[in-house]
Amino acid sequence: MIPYRVSKVRRLGPARLTAGLDEHRRLDLDAHRSLHGEPPAAPADSLITMAEDVDLRGRGGAAFPFARKLRAVAAKSRSSETIVLVNGAEGEPASMKDKTLLTRTPHLVLEGALLAAGALNARQVVVAVAAGDLAEASVTAAVAERDLHGVVRVAGIPERFISGESGALIKAVNGEAGIPPGRKTRSSDSGVDGLPTLLSNTETFAQLAVLAELGPDDYASVGTVQEPGTILLTVGGSAVFPAVVEVTPGVPLPAVLDMCEAAIGDGVLVGGYHGAWLPAAEAYGAVVSRRGIAQAGGELGAGIVVPLGGETCPLGETLRVARYLAEQSAGQCGPCRLGLPDLARAFAELTGGATNGAELVRQAAAAVRGRGACFHPDGSARFVLSAIEAFADDVEEHRAHGTCGRPVLEMLPLPASERAETRLAVDWSRCEAHGLCAHLAPDLIKLDKHGFPVVAEGGVPPWLAGQARKAIEMCPALALRPTHG
Known part of the structure; x- marks a missing residue:
């Protein structure tokens, strides 16, 4: 048995994607079947119709209609082999929802992917995850529990912020460098191994499994008319209880934050590091849905919610x-x-x-x-x-x-490798206010009104490493030094 570390899960509404996670750290196949049963196979036309009936959208950020992707690959499946690709490469540091699904309820994700693969008569299902992550171990175990070796391939890829971009993901799965291609090609035309590929993110396939289990009417019994069902949010930042939260669209954003005991403070980041900040006034009135967050001035994206609180700059x-x-x-x-x-x-x-x-x-x-x-x-x-x-x-x-007087408390998560960065520190027992450091490293050091150095917050980025090195080496008083951490 793998000793899984798990993300906390909370809910505002029914437990669908997170069903059973109160009682189980991870749902093995028997536990999954006791909760969800085994959905019958469905032809492509039926899956397309169900997805259209509830306007199922991709949950990776772009919210592209899933039925359109499915239809495009189904058209190619008449003359070509196809692939189903699950995008579990959650390179966004502030998101945990896909890792939570893959780690704690992997069979729900596989169920959706296998439904799509059956409808398309696909050659293989590929699940792309961060290499070495717990999610990779959990999905590999789930494949073994189902005896699906050869039918499902777990592809561990290097994790970077851009690793989840569709073109970068396909290149990584194909054994190339996982960076976006210069020329954009639809995955439905050419994806894994050059074959037409149905590509969508982890939560989308889990949603497809729930939709097939409940049917369109029951699936749409919660949420809003425009956005039925439930959605997953990752709530972090100032939250006392950070969690992956399953909610029904239409709930007030403050209700979600209250559940996690999170202070809005100066504002809330929604949509992650390609998203947008909502000022406090807008955040207090925002509704959790694609439409509601857009009306507040943001974008729901992949469901990332980072309240800032009021103690950090x-x-x-x-x-x-x-x-x-x-x-x-x-x-x-x-x-x-x-x-x-x-x-x-x-x-x-x-x-x-x-x-x-x-x-x-x-x-x-x-x-x-x-x-x-x-x-x-x-x-x-x-x-x-x-x-x-x-x-x-x-x-x-x-x-x-020159400052607001508040420290930077690192409320926005970054990978551990990014946090262990070089910083500049001044030994005030030596500094004589020569000012040379500010001349040599103008992007990193300013002078206050007395001529003493004021070092910029944060670490030294790679493109400024040369400036930092020169300033350290040339300081007449040997007062400037690097620190790490």
Whole structure:
């Protein structure tokens, strides 16, 4: 028996995707069958009709109609072998819902994928997960429990922020570098092994299994008319009880946060690191649904909800992630390779109190939007720009005083490897205010009104490592040094 570590699960509404997880750390095949039974096989036309009846959308962020994907691959299945690909590569650090499904209720995900594979007469189901993750172990065990070796392949791939992008995922599964391709090709035309591929994310296939189990009418008995069923959210940040929460669309966002004892504070990030910040006033009135979050000024995306609380610097938090997003570039186009570091530098200027900081950020964002080989530059720009609007008071506070006076508490999660970063520290017993460090590392160090160095919050990003090294080596008083952690 694998000793699974598990994510906490909470609910506002019926337990569908999370059924049984109060009693079981992980649902093996017998426990799964006792809760969900075994859905009958369904032809492609029936699955398409059911998906259309409830407007089932992809749950990976783009909310693309699942029936359209299914129809496109079904048309190709008449003349070609096909593949079903489950996107479990949850590279978004703030999301845990797909890992939770794959780790704790893997058979529900497999059920949906196998239903689709049967309808398409697919050659194989491929489940792509982060290599070495608990989810990989859980799904591998589930395949063995069903004796599906050869029918289902578990593909462990390197995990990066962009690893879940469809083109990058397919390349990784095919044994290539997992970066977005320069030329976009629909997976329904050419995907795994060059075959037409039905690609959707983990929660989408779990939703398909629930839909087939309940039927469209019962499935749509909860939620809203426009968005029936339930959805999964990952609630973190200031939450006392961070959790994956299953909710029915239409519930107030504050009710979800109250359940997790999360303070809104300055605002809430929705949709993850390609999403947007909601200022507190908008967050208090927001409704959890694609439409409700859009009306509040955000995007539900993959269901990531990160309330900030009021103890941390929101601009410093945003800067940490802006630097991380720049480092996650595939490095194959100018807007990513050059533009995102420029955007992070501009946001550092704003955080440091530059008078024209907001304008610098807008200019840097304009230089990358709509010009990348994938959505990464656009999503990163949207995230950063939303911070200027949501935290306008803090922008003014930093402009006036160089800081808001609050520390950066790292409320926004980053991978452990990203947190163990190099930082600059000043030995104040040695510093003599020569000012040379600010000249050599202008993106990392400013001088206060007395000429003493003020080091930027956060670590030293790779593209500024040269500046940091020169400043350390050339400090006349040997007062500047690197630290790690």
